[in-house]
Amino acid sequence: MLQSSLTPASVSCAGHKLVFTRPQVMGILNATPDSFSDGGRYHHSGSLDIALVLRRARQMLAEGASIIDVGGESTRPGASPVTQSEELDRVIPVVAAITRELGALVSVDTSCPVVMREAAAAGAGMINDVRALRREGALLAAAQTGLPVCLMHMRGEPGTMAREQTYPDVLTEVHDFFAERLYQCTQAGIARSNIMLDPGFGFGKSLEQNLALLRNLAEFQRYQVPLLVGLSRKSLLGKLLGREVDERLPGSLALAHESVVRGANIVRVHDVAATLDMINVHLALQDGWGEKETKQQ
Numbered sequence: 498m499l500q501s502s503l504t505p506a507s508v509s510c511a512g513h514k515l516v517f518t519r520p521q522v523m524g525i526l527n528a529t530p531d532s533f534s535d536g537g538r539y540h541h542s543g544s545l546d547i548a549l550v551l552r553r554a555r556q557m558l559a560e561g562a563s564i565i566d567v568g569g570e571s572t573r574p575g576a577s578p579v580t581q582s583e584e585l586d587r588v589i590p591v592v593a594a595i596t597r598e599l600g601a602l603v604s605v606d607t608s609c610p611v612v613m614r615e616a617a618a619a620g621a622g623m624i625n626d627v628r629a630l631r632r633e634g635a636l637l638a639a640a641q642t643g644l645p646v647c648l649m650h651m652r653g654e655p656g657t658m659a660r661e662q663t664y665p666d667v668l669t670e671v672h673d674f675f676a677e678r679l680y681q682c683t684q685a686g687i688a689r690s691n692i693m694l695d696p697g698f699g700f701g702k703s704l705e706q707n708l709a710l711l712r713n714l715a716e717f718q719r720y721q722v723p724l725l726v727g728l729s730r731k732s733l734l735g736k737l738l739g740r741e742v743d744e745r746l747p748g749s750l751a752l753a754h755e756s757v758v759r760g761a762n763i764v765r766v767h768d769v770a771a772t773l774d775m776i777n778v779h780l781a782l783q784d785g786w787g788e789k790e791t792k793q794q
Contacts, residue, residue: 504723504762505690508645510622513602515563517723520757520776523564523604523765524557525729526550528587529571545587547594554595560770564623564763567591567616568606572627572700581611589615596620604647610638617642625725627651627700629678636685646687647725648678650697667706668713671696675720693723693763699731707733711752714759727765728752729772750775 507516515521528545554565569587570579579587584607592603596619604623605616610632613624622644629648630636639646650671664670675694683689694717696710717724734740734748746768753764753772757779766772 504718504721504760508691508693508723510602510645511617511620513622515602515723515763517762519780520761521563521763522561522769522772522776523566523725523763524554524560524562524769525765525767526554526557526565526567526591527571528567528569528591545590547590550591551594551598554599554601557769558599558601561773562769564602564604565595566604566606566625566765567595567621569612570607570609572606581609584609584612585615588612589619592616592621593619608632608635610634613638613642617644623647625649625695627697629674630682631678636681636687639682640686643691645691645693646682647693647695648675648682649695649700649725650674651700653701664706667702667709668716671710672716675717679720679722689722693725694720695725695727698726698728699733704733704736707731711755711759714756714761718760723762724760725763725765726753726756726761728756729764729766729768746771754779 504517506518507514528550557565567588569584588605588607592605595601595603602622603620604625605612605621606625606627607613607616608626608628613635624639624642624644624646626635626639626646627649628635628651630639630646679689679692682692696714696717698707698710702710714724714726729749730742730745734745734752735742738745738748740748749766749768750771753766754775756764757776764772
């Protein structure tokens with residue numbers, strides 16, 4: 498793991514602490530009917546079933562997830578935006594139930610200022626925004642919550658991002674974007690120690706551009722903030738391997754491993770147990786655990 502000595506050792510999230518002496522796993526829980534992998538999984542007779550949500554959250558926590566990432570708006574390619582009221586109805590009961598019943602650290606995957614405020618009031622400990630707080634009012638809302646935020650790079654919107662893949666140089670584009678968003682956030686009163694960055698794999702980027710970003714992920718440690726990477730079951734694996742969504746676990750684990758090797762502090766995944774197994778094997782090899790055991794025998 499290419500862990501930078503300049504990356505903060507930990508981040509405080511509403512009473513929880515994320516410690517980055519090892520990679521942390523964020524489990525995905527989409528309270529949506531149309532997300533590309535688990536859309537509709539937690540709905541029963543057309544309505545969100547909180548019991549199903551809690552069962553899945555409890556399972557991911559038992560498997561070792563440090564964070565449950567709750568989203569109420571699909572950001573798959575071609576997805577249509579949802580109304581504020583729809584997103585609130587999907588997200589807030591889930592955030593409240595998981596924090597109340599399970600005491601877990603919940604991240605809210607949203608770009609909506611009202612959802613940010615309401616989720617924070619319901620117990621969320623982190624904001625994960627694919628639009629990097631660029632919606633009107635989002636910077637102020639995030640700053641007012643006092644929660645850590647993750648800023649992701651994306652051109653356009655989910656409905657149009659597939660047409661936004663022309664970059665003179667994708668690395669330069671993402672670096673310039675991060676520098677500008679970090680400046681805007683700190684100007685708005687968000688402490689740099691409360692900011693994380695996500696290069697936005699799969700969001701308005703070709704297969705080649707995604708691979709270039711991953712090869713060079715360690716370069717983003719220059720910002721001295723934690724890095725979050727989401728590559729689980731992404732369409733780039735379909736293009737690379739010809740696999741359908743439910744056949745992408747091996748490829749997802751390979752990408753998660755490469756992310757960790759290149760300095761990712763948080764990996765956002767659907768398959769928590771398998772990802773933790775990969776991380777634990779990786780860390781055992783890094784620490785020389787096997788050599789120590791052999792000597793003791």
